[in-house]
Amino acid sequence: MKVEAGHSTTSPVSIHDLTVAYQRKPVLWDVDLDIPEGKLIAIVGPNGAGKSTLIKAVLDLVPKASGKVMIYGRPFAKQRKLVAYVPQRESVDWDFPIDALGVVLMGRYNKIGWCKPVRKKDIKAAMESLDRVGMADFARRQISQLSGGQQQRVFLARALTQDATIYFMDEPFASVDATTERAIVKVLGDLRSLGKTVVVVHHDLQTVRDYFDHVILLNMRVVAHGPVDEVFTDENLKKTYGGRLTLLSEAADRLARH
Amino acid sequence: MPSLEQIVRVLSLEDYNTRVVVLGVMALGAASGLVGTFLLLRKRALTADALSHATLPGIAVAFMIMVAFGYDGKSLLGLLIGAFVFGCIGVLAILGIRHTTRLKDDAAIGIVLSVLFGLGLCLLRIATELPSGSAAGLSGFIFGKASSMVASDATTMGVVAVSIALVTTFLHKEWTLxxxxxxxxxxQGWPVLRLDILLMVMVAIVTVVALQSVGLVLAVAMLIIPAASARYWTTKITPMLIAAASIGCLSGWLGAVVSALVPRMPTGPIIVLICGLWFIISFIAGPKDGLIIRQWTRLYLNRRIAKQHILRAMWEVCEGNAVPEFTVDSIVYVRSWNKRTVIRLLKKVSKLNYVTQLPSGKWLLTEFGFAEAARVVRNHRLWEMYLITYADIAPTHVDRDADMIEHVLGRDLVAKLELLLDATKIPQSPHKIGVTL
Structure with a gap:
């Protein structure tokens, strides 16, 4: 296998010197990262820090101003089959005329191929994925009739049915109910035990320690990254969130005292 | 009024002219229903409108070029190629404006549609004043002139319809994605840009083919209205495609028949009006989100809520009493209803055997009613407890939230809550009943 210099072949995602700009306004500066294999990794940072943009740049959804991203040592375009993506729930129109099963089946379209219809085994695989997120009973429900958390689980099931090696999830925990949160956490654990790498854009600082192994602290640049125990410190968080963190930690203190 | 004989002649497609028009617009209707469904789901309805208006300068330019090179300026194929090219230019212009400026889709569409249509009108005038060749028929493309259709036009429409049906079948899942x-x-690696372009090219082809019969001003109606109507009948994409194609096809047929029967009625506008009629019917009577079903569901829910409210109110005023009897006034006291509403509701639930009126004028919960009321109250209070325990909502706010959610609370969730809160008997209400602070 041809490998470009400076990139790790063992790292599932190797980001080198990445800069992303939206119309003259840079969103990400000089990101250098080797994401470890088989871990649950959280991308944490304030609003507008470029968390989603980082994922989108890796997946070629936004143009890179400079830099390179390698998936196991090769460009993403050649490694698509290894990657599953869970976009933000708000990114689609949930009034679309399709049921939950139909959405999950989209994760199998690659395996089905051009112009061919969905087969029985695809439906079986999709149903298994729905079952893994506790949504098998809702397979034939029109997607607008699902709650926000249920919609999120449908998205997760669609990624699971791709049977990938690396999973990118954009804010899967954003405004979901407790059942959904538990279901997602369980799926994350399952994926880790299968040796998959999962990169999650995460907004809830309280749960980072409980849910993730590694953390990437991001605010337009990578402030720190590494195992949660070493990197997820007050000092690094202050560097990431600046003044805003004091407000957060006060709120957290008050919660803890109750 | 057309005579019976005339009607029979039109319906049996005896006349050559009628046959050409009816079959042609039926094929067109089916094709636009199919493409229109994806167009609608892609939220490009107005882009298609701009596309159809942009064809006008194309027609004029094609005419002038053909005349300049000494050909017959009115060669239909040539005119349609011109229309297609300019339609595509229109779409590209919209995409270009959107990607390079701050303007949003609606503004971009407004600019492109009006400027290209204006250009078309000017070029058309120039074309008509050219010394060589007569451009008199060209303005027929603006509002359509179905009567000018010949057999080859109907054949073209048929071929287009079949091709589009094939493409839609094969790219069904790709376009859905x-x-x-x-x-x-x-x-996942699908060439989304190329799929998008292909969809817009199909839209352009349908529009161009529709120019002759429906005209460019109304072409977009054939694309949007059948698809939008179909949405009221189904929530799945495949049935929606079939419904849209059928509605388009039927509208085409009815429109052509009506305009053949009523003299001097233009075919295009009639077809569009019939599409509109379909939309109104679907909007009112459609089983998915139609007006009637929506109202009925709301009414049904309101009645259920009222029933549960009266049951709870009765149970609460009787709570702790040896005999579950109460006066109308005691209900009025704990609820916001006036006396008349309370009596009306009591009469309603008495028909369900929940209560009976005693000779003294007081009301008595029956055994059946007591059990049902106890169930409703228990559901309600479990939910209140759940909210207080898990969701951190201040107790004074609970009642209202619980009232809304209680009615969507299913049996499964109640069972779970019971386990969760270990409540087998009816728990005490966590707030004082009937007291507003």
């Missing part, structure tokens, strides 16, 4: 979640498709 494009319309629902383009980004996901792109990550």
């Amino acid at each position: 494009l319309c629902f979640d383009e980004k996901f498709g792109s990550v």
Whole structure:
């Protein structure tokens, strides 16, 4: 296998010197990262820090101003089959005329191929994925009739049915109910035990320690990254969130005292 | 009024002219229903409108070029190629404006549609004043002139319809993915841009073919209205495609028949009006989100809520009493209803054997009513407890929230809550009943 210099072949995602700009306004500066294999990794940072943009740049959804991203040592375009993506729930129109099963089946379209219809085994695989997120009973429900958390689980099931090696999830925990949160956490654990790498854009600082192994602290640049125990410190968080963190930690203190 | 004989002649497609027009517009209707469904789901309805208006300068330019080179300026194929090219230019202009400026789709569409249509009108005038060749028929494309159709036109429409049906069948799942979640498709490696272009090319072909019969001003109606109507009948994409194609096809047929029967009625506008009629019927009577079903569901829910409210109120005023009897006034006291409403509701639930009126004028909960009321109250209070325990909502706010959610609370959830809160008997209400602070 041809490998470009400076990139790790063992790292599932190797980001080198990445800069992303939206119309003259840079969103990400000089990101250098080797994401470890088989871990649950959280991308944490304030609003507008470029968390989603980082994922989108890796997946070629936004143009890179400079830099390179390698998936196991090769460009993403050649490694698509290894990657599953869970976009933000708000990114689609949930009034679309399709049921939950139909959405999950989209994760199998690659395996089905051009112009061919969905087969029985695809439906079986999709149903298994729905079952893994506790949504098998809702397979034939029109997607607008699902709650926000249920919609999120449908998205997760669609990624699971791709049977990938690396999973990118954009804010899967954003405004979901407790059942959904538990279901997602369980799926994350399952994926880790299968040796998959999962990169999650995460907004809830309280749960980072409980849910993730590694953390990437991001605010337009990578402030720190590494195992949660070493990197997820007050000092690094202050560097990431600046003044805003004091407000957060006060709120957290008050919660803890109750 | 057309005579019976005339009607029979039109319906049996005896006349050559009627036959050409009816078959042609039926094929066109089916094709636009299919493409229109994806167009609608891609939220490009107005782009298609701009596309159809942009064809006008194309027609004029094609005419002038053909005349300049000494050909017959009115060669239909040549005119349609010109229309197609300019339609595509229109769409590209919209995409260009959107990607390079801050303007949003609606403004971009407004600019392109009006400027190209204006250009078309000017070029058309220039074309008509050219010394060589007569451009008199060209303005027929603006509002359509179905009567000028010949057999080859109907054949073209048929071929287009069959091709589009084939493309839609084969690219069914690819276009569905494009319309629902383009980004996901792109990550999977589908060429979303090319799929998008192909969809717009299909739209352009249908529009261009529709120019002659429906005209460019109304062409977009054939694309949007059948698809929008179909949405009221189904929530699945495949039935929606079939419904849209059928509605388009039927409208085409009815429109052509009506305009053949009523003299001097233009075919295009009649077809569009019939499409509109379909939309009104679907909007009112459609089983998915139609007006009637929506109202009925709301009424049904309101009645259920009222029933549960009266049951709870009765149970609460009787709570702790040896005999579950009460006066109308005691209900009025704990609820916001006036006396008349309370009596009306009591009469309603008495028909369900929940209560009976005693000779003294007081009301008595029956055994059946007591059990049902106890169930409703228990559901309600479990939910209140759940909210207080888990969701951190201040107790004074609970009642209202619980009232809304209680009615969607199913048996499963109640069972779970019972386990969760270990409540086998009816728990005490966590707030004082009937007291507003």
